[in-house]
């Protein structure tokens with residue numbers, strides 16, 4: 001733990017003001033160094049009031065800086081602004097970062113969605129990518145995406161009492177409006193997954209509906225701003241637990257229970273094709289099984305699904 005993190009922890013635990021002298025004695029560094037670290041913390045968005053008697057921190061519950069994540073802080077990589085957390089995560093994953101490393105950004109300049117779409121990434125939304133290294137064959141990778149959407153949908157339902165449901169493959173909807181999307185990238189070694197980077201964009205305190213009428217934010221639904229850190233922490237708690245004991249059958253059962261796609265007539269647009277039929281089930285790899293007009297069945301692995 002570096003001095004900046006130690007200062008953060010001391011101020012975070014403290015009830016009131018902590019003098020510069022106390023910090024310099026506890027850390028064994030000069031008062032000037034203490035001040036430089038305090039300045040660094042302030043620049044990264046932490047609110048620290050300095051007075052003649054010392055420093056006092058008020059931790060903004062919305063702050064996503066690593067120090068605010070306690071024991072997880074070493075695995076959190078925070079960016080005030082980046083192109084896409086997917087790209088940052090890929091660099092870290094290829095360098096061998098730990099399982100459950102997280103890249104989170106305040107905003108993205110080139111946020112991307114599935115099927116080469118842009119993901120609006122203004123201030124206020126929650127944009128992050130988790131690197132996971134599950135010990136599973138490549139053919140089960142699609143289920144990890146479903147699992148991430150299930151865990152996020154569950155926590156939004158239980159923490160904020162909103163009626164989330166899943167649209168194939170892993171969109172989270174509330175009243176037919178999209179609140180969250182999941183994008184993943186994977187690299188393999190042989191036929192085993194080496195790492196999967198699961199990128200999640202959740203509309204929290206941003207206003208995507210001004211540009212994207214089918215989108216909705218948590219703030220618009222609840223009529224109040226929501227601190228993003230509690231969402232990220234709850235997601236990581238649930239998703240880490242799930243991935244450490246990954247059960248493909250449980251993922252499929254939960255997805256079937258919470259989806260709004262199965263049983264409906266749908267149109268799926270794939271990169272080269274368009275398929276229409278009734279969505280009847282998901283297969284063991286997370287593919288959508290369609291019953292076509294002539295009674296034949298076709299499974300689609302990747303695509304954009306429109307409910308008709």
Ligand code: BTN
Pocket residue numbers: 083084085086108110111112113114115117119126127128129171180181182183199200201202
């Ligand atoms: C979709 O529904 O099309 C998926 C959207 C995924 C957006 C997230 S935001 C964090 C991560 N970084 C990106 O550039 N995209 C994903």
